[in-house]
Amino acid sequence: MITIYTTPSCSSCRKAKKWLDEHNVVYEERNLFNHRISNFDIDMMLEHAENGFDDIISTRSKIFKEKDLDVEDMSVSELKNFIIDNPSILKRPIIVDEKRMQVGYNDEEIRVFIPKKLRDFIMSSNIYKEDDSEYQTVLEQYFNNDAK
Template sequence: MNDVLFLEYPKCSTCKKANMWLDAHDVAYVSRHIVEDNPTAEELMAWHQKSGLPVRRFFNTSGVLYRERNVKALLDAGMRDEEACALLAENGMLVKRPIVVGEDFVLVGFKEVEWERMLL
């Protein structure tokens, strides 16, 4: 397996756990700071399509920006996927983390069972 892309916010406790999990299981990865090198709208759209998840799963719903910008209401009002990805691309703090991108899969959030199935 080629190295996976690991998008993280290093201060995030869940990202720290995920990083330790990757290291403990000898998973080869390239780390990318989700705020300093925020994903583009094009990347997010591709990952969304590859993941098979609803676009709202890519939002950090517990984040301050999510609440300040009233993103839930925008999504509930019928925001299109392209618009949602453009919004996510504006600020890495809006994006759920960690994200792992492999050749044929995308994992959003840290769920050990899911990660074991896809990465081991």
């Protein structure tokens, strides 16, 4: 199951959700301001992070600057608790499933979340990346055939 961590005012979050919806990708949305993030959530993110906390937190965020914090001086548990208490320090959106994670919205990278059957159909259609209309046509063909 794909989980996407979002905030209401995040335009990249809206783009990611729109893309997932257009590709009929099932996901669970967790609004960081309405859903208290847990140690489990953070552990799931860190399991897929190549650079640990650096991949998921924004040290340029207002709260980091106000508190004059240095991530290097904090223990893992201190940093997790800080994230739980201040979820706005997380980069957004964070899209994660059991195999992969994407931080932020990237039109190319988000394609890893397309179900394999749809990816195979797209690849067999020999469409060009630059031709968005042809890509949309292939998606419509897939979903129309899949609905039958």
